Amino acid sequence: xxxxxxxxxxxxxxxxxxxxxxxxxxxxxxxxxxxxxxxxxxxxxxxxxxxxxxxxxxxxxxxxxxxxxxxxxxxxxxxxxxxxxxxxxxxxxxxxxxxxxxxxxxxxxxxxxxxxxxxxxxxxxxxxxxxxxxxxxxxxxxxxxxxxxxxxxxxxxxxxxxxxxxxxxxxxxxxxxxxxxxxxxxxxxx
Amino acid sequence: xxxxxxxxxxxxxxxxxxxxxxxxxxxxxxxxxxxxxxxxxxxxxxxxxxxxxxxxxxxxxxxxxxxxxxxxxxxxxxxxxxxxxxxxxxxxxxxxxxxxxxxxxxxxxxxxxxxxxxxxxxxxxxxxxxxxxxxxxxxxxxxxxxxxxxxxxxxxxxxxxxxxxxxxxxxxxxxxxxxxxxxxxxxxxx
DNA sequence: AAAAAAAATTAAGCTGGTTTAAGAAATGTT
DNA sequence: AACATTTCTTAAACCAGCTTAATTTTTTTT
Numbered sequence: 001x002x003x004x005x006x007x008x009x010x011x012x013x014x015x016x017x018x019x020x021x022x023x024x025x026x027x028x029x030x031x032x033x034x035x036x037x038x039x040x041x042x043x044x045x046x047x048x049x050x051x052x053x054x055x056x057x058x059x060x061x062x063x064x065x066x067x068x069x070x071x072x073x074x075x076x077x078x079x080x081x082x083x084x085x086x087x088x089x090x091x092x093x094x095x096x097x098x099x100x101x102x103x104x105x106x107x108x109x110x111x112x113x114x115x116x117x118x119x120x121x122x123x124x125x126x127x128x129x130x131x132x133x134x135x136x137x138x139x140x141x142x143x144x145x146x147x148x149x150x151x152x153x154x155x156x157x158x159x160x161x162x163x164x165x166x167x168x169x170x171x172x173x174x175x176x177x178x179x180x181x182x183x184x185x186x187x188x189x190x
Numbered sequence: 191x192x193x194x195x196x197x198x199x200x201x202x203x204x205x206x207x208x209x210x211x212x213x214x215x216x217x218x219x220x221x222x223x224x225x226x227x228x229x230x231x232x233x234x235x236x237x238x239x240x241x242x243x244x245x246x247x248x249x250x251x252x253x254x255x256x257x258x259x260x261x262x263x264x265x266x267x268x269x270x271x272x273x274x275x276x277x278x279x280x281x282x283x284x285x286x287x288x289x290x291x292x293x294x295x296x297x298x299x300x301x302x303x304x305x306x307x308x309x310x311x312x313x314x315x316x317x318x319x320x321x322x323x324x325x326x327x328x329x330x331x332x333x334x335x336x337x338x339x340x341x342x343x344x345x346x347x348x349x350x351x352x353x354x355x356x357x358x359x360x361x362x363x364x365x366x367x368x369x370x371x372x373x374x375x376x377x378x379x380x
Numbered sequence: 381a382a383a384a385a386a387a388a389t390t391a392a393g394c395t396g397g398t399t400t401a402a403g404a405a406a407t408g409t410t
Numbered sequence: 411a412a413c414a415t416t417t418c419t420t421a422a423a424c425c426a427g428c429t430t431a432a433t434t435t436t437t438t439t440t
Contacts, residue, residue, distance in 0.1 A: 081327070122313055123305070126313075130276060130315075145253070180399085183418060184397090337426075357387065369389090374389085374391095
């Protein structure tokens with residue numbers, strides 16, 4: 001049905017066939033073209049999104065009217081504005097496809113019912129959130145210890161798949177650099 | 191028994207008296223003086239720590255031999271090197287008391303058994319990790335949109351309790367500033 | 381209370397990375 | 411194939427925040 005979704009969950013918890021069938025009740029699949037929005041600034045983030053196929057970015061508009069990208073999501077990553085989703089508050093972010101994508105959405109009330117009905121899913125989300133925290137802690141450490149140049153080199157060697165799929169200026173934005181500076185760094189490396 | 195601990199959990203899930211009694215099986219209370227260590231670089235982070243009373247910091251030693259603080263924890267906050275704790279890998283952090291503290295520790299295997307025995311605790315940790323992610327996402331946004339000066343002003347007005355309990359140079363380190371620059375900012379504000 | 385250690389301040393010079401402004405190259409669309 | 415749009419590059423001037431180094435103030439220990 002949604003092979004990436006189910007196999008991702010099965011990496012962390014056991015799922016019998018009945019549970020898989022029940023899961024489908026809670027999921028809304030979405031087919032989106034390039035540059036379509038799942039969330040816009042001012043809206044409440046009503047769903048948590050799983051990338052079955054494709055690629056998403058999350059960004060906000062800063063005081064100089066730049067699009068500041070704070071997150072990407074490729075296949076089998078989750079994307080959500082946690083603050084807005086948890087407390088039903090208006091988001092300050094946009095969530096947009098970078099490519100044609102297949103997304104699974106679980107809205108607030110489905111999420112709640114699903115976790116109550118299926119304890120494996122409560123466990124699954126505890127585990128992946130714990131892993132997301134580990135990742136956030138590591139990224140944070142990198143930001144303390146690396147210069148922007150090192151941060152860029154580290155990112156582009158650690159995650160070369162992004163350079164294939166995401167324009168350079170978006171990577172620059174995500175890393176907190178100007179596109180001009182990234183251009184300079186690339187020239188330097190050749 | 192551990193009033194802050196129990197009341198914190200009860201903010202998020204229901205606990206009956208039996209469960210509270212069972213919980214105690216998994217917890218090791220620690221009384222620590224000022225500047226004692228719960229974790230040192232190279233060790234595996236074997237426990238997740240709850241601050242019942244007092245104050246902790248987490249830091250690593252950077253390439254210039256500075257202590258780079260990445261986290262504080264006051265009463266009813268959790269502290270852990272997620273990466274080390276989850277994958278049993280040597281930590282690159284130190285966790286140390288800033289003041290005399292009372293800490294509750296749950297080690298890796300207790301944590302696992304506790305979550306298996308007490309589904310409320312699985313739920314509790316899913317919720318607090320989700321909230322921690324929301325907080326991390328927010329902090330991250332601040333780092334993109336604020337100058338270091340704004341970041342400092344924002345932190346010191348939003349969390350004045352830290353200025354009371356934590357030396358200024360530690361706050362500077364946590365915010366990624368030099369103590370000299372913080373000094374300059376304070377002078378400017380008066 | 382004195383000595384030692386830790387923390388905070390001051391000030392001058394410097395640098396990593398930004399800003400501004402054009403132009404060139406690549407990609408998407410008709 | 412031509413046009414329009416998006417993305418990338420180049421270069422010079424600039425500045426927020428760091429480095430270095432010395433002094434002062436505060437806190438801790440004896």
